[in-house]
Amino acid sequence: MNRTIPKSRRDRRAKIIKRLIIDAAANLFAEKGFHRTTTKDIALAADVSEGTIYNYFDNKDDLLIGIMEHLYEEEHFDAQLRDALPLDARDFLISELEKHKVNVAHNNAMLQSVLSEILVNPKLRQRYYMQLISPSIQLLTDHVLSRIESGHIRNHKPQHLVRIIISLTFGLFFLQVLKDDVVLSEWDELALTTANVLFEGIKPNP
Amino acid sequence: MNRTIPKSRRDRRAKIIKRLIIDAAANLFAEKGFHRTTTKDIALAADVSEGTIYNYFDNKDDLLIGIMEHLYEEEHFDAQLRDALPLDARDFLISELEKHKVNVAHNNAMLQSVLSEILVNPKLRQRYYMQLISPSIQLLTDHVLSRIESGHIRNHKPQHLVRIIISLTFGLFFLQVLKDDVVLSEWDELALTTANVLFEGIKPNP
Amino acid sequence: MNRTIPKSRRDRRAKIIKRLIIDAAANLFAEKGFHRTTTKDIALAADVSEGTIYNYFDNKDDLLIGIMEHLYEEEHFDAQLRDALPLDARDFLISELEKHKVNVAHNNAMLQSVLSEILVNPKLRQRYYMQLISPSIQLLTDHVLSRIESGHIRNHKPQHLVRIIISLTFGLFFLQVLKDDVVLSEWDELALTTANVLFEGIKPNP
């Protein structure tokens, strides 16, 4: 038998197809939701047959997991945060929000489709929290802690500060999905304001 | 004959049943999602027949609209904000977050089920934005503006401040749905931190 | 108790309502068919409640029977034929077709709705044949027979002649329902041709 194709080539091909399917699925899920998207839709968009999908994923739910894992692989929070340490706190916040923007722009569809299901699918929710949120919180907490220790930021409870930052992130994403005009068109300025507010507060100048 | 009731016995009964169905639906939607909830489930939970549901709602989608409308009716943002004006800015923030907490606790299921669909249903999304978000933004903006003018809070762009507040609100709700430990168990303290951060910033004390 | 309303007044009222319902039903049945017409549709068109329909008819099928019976009551074939005897054969045919036209114009909807169901409802079909077709055939046969005996028409088998006439009648009705242009717009002339053809044949003049 001809075993000319080395295992790795086949693997690479498989990875490509898997990615094709995931992209197609994520876009459709974001557009019309997980449940309104049929496997036939996905097959069509990914230009494979329905059967092929099942060669790469156990079932439709597994596609969501696949998307989530893809999101996970794209995250390099630790590296990002390490790189950010030299920045001062305000610039850090700005760069955080900028990164968030880029990240979201890149994975918009995936995020949107996953979040929607997470809200109403306890199993997926837990997996998402464990796999993506919890590690992020951990890293961010450490980062914030070290900034507090180094006197860059005030002595608030780090775990609270982290929740505030993450909440802002999710909330802004949500407003963006809702196509809020200000969030869409004045993003950069809004990011600046946000950083300023977080850094200096809204208290009137003395 | 007891003709004390003007004409509305039937009307009142209808309203009760409608509410029964909406409550049942919202709980189930939040629990397992709109699409995993069958009309039979709803009928069972509301203790009516499936047919009866369709005497009160055009179709299953209409139930979501119904839930949204209920959320809308529950909102009395204008009154809330008017009452809040005497408070100073920090107390205002705290009371905002508290109200949010109460409001959410009350309508948790409804909010959760609606938000999930909104993320992937453009039609519902627009309706939600127009009916619930946009008016809230408007009122909050006015409120913030008057506080700026009266010198209670610093001169940031009001429309940006409002987005920040709303984002925080959504984000915290999201973390709560994700059952984040800190958000769940330290809510009051977290609210306080949030208010402090927003008010005074995270900048180290001078 | 006040028994002021004499039995007959009540009866008359009942008859009127029954007729109202039958008319509404027949029109709707003809328009969109028996099965696509809901009892609610009928109630609306007849300006009564759905419940009231069931005070006058056992069930929906019974409405069709009611329509058929109405058609039956409208028929006065015996009298018509008796009156027609003095006419010569050709004029008789013309007057037959004319009467058919009038009759149809009057009961168009009822006929249409009943015929449709008859084609696919064996029970109704038999009833229709027994109650309406069979008697007509009988009377027509007698009539034709007496015309043959009196030498007005040629000695064809009367039962065959009758089938031919009745077939023509049904067929023309069918073409009219199909909105055939010629049948609709040149009816009178067509009737004349038909009578001529039946009377003198299409054989070329000697």
Place this chain on the structure above:
Amino acid sequence: MNRTIPKSRRDRRAKIIKRLIIDAAANLFAEKGFHRTTTKDIALAADVSEGTIYNYFDNKDDLLIGIMEHLYEEEHFDAQLRDALPLDARDFLISELEKHKVNVAHNNAMLQSVLSEILVNPKLRQRYYMQLISPSIQLLTDHVLSRIESGHIRNHKPQHLVRIIISLTFGLFFLQVLKDDVVLSEWDELALTTANVLFEGIKPNP
């Protein structure tokens, strides 16, 4: 490998199944009517799953269209009429009625089911008229015209003669559906009488 079949094994199989479903549907529709026949009934009779029906037809209505199209494909009116030209007028009529008989016997169920719906379904009605009746009328008119010109039949308006013939055809079919004894048991003789009447009229012999 047997690659004798060009590419159409699948296609042929599809055609067979489609036909299976159409036959099953037509029989059931004729037996109990379109609306009293469930897709489950059809699936059972055609020995396929309900889902399979929807792989071949868009919806239940589409089945009727399918039946109509089948009727249309079976019609070869033009050829029939061309072949009939050499016959003299009376024999032509007889052969027409004979062909009608055969045709009907063959497609009885389909015709019956389609006609029933046509009476109460404007959309289908128009389609039927355009696709089946109108072309037949056209061909028949031409045929009759040429017979008139060649002196085979008398100078009646061809479009009227055609309506008469078609009406007779429909009417006789209708009586047959009604199981009229004479039409069923004396068909051949009835056909002969009809031809004679049409040809020579019922006018008494001179």
Place this chain on the structure above:
DNA sequence: AATGAATGAGGTTTCATTCAT
């Protein structure tokens, strides 16, 4: 490995009929 026709469970929705008022 890829395909896509076949499947059938199960979902939403309709609607004839009932019955308390």
Place this chain on the structure above:
DNA sequence: TATGAATGAAACCTCATTCAT
């Protein structure tokens, strides 16, 4: 007698999944 809300069986149709090719 008239009403119309409540019912629930059953219809049509969808779609995730399988499997022979």
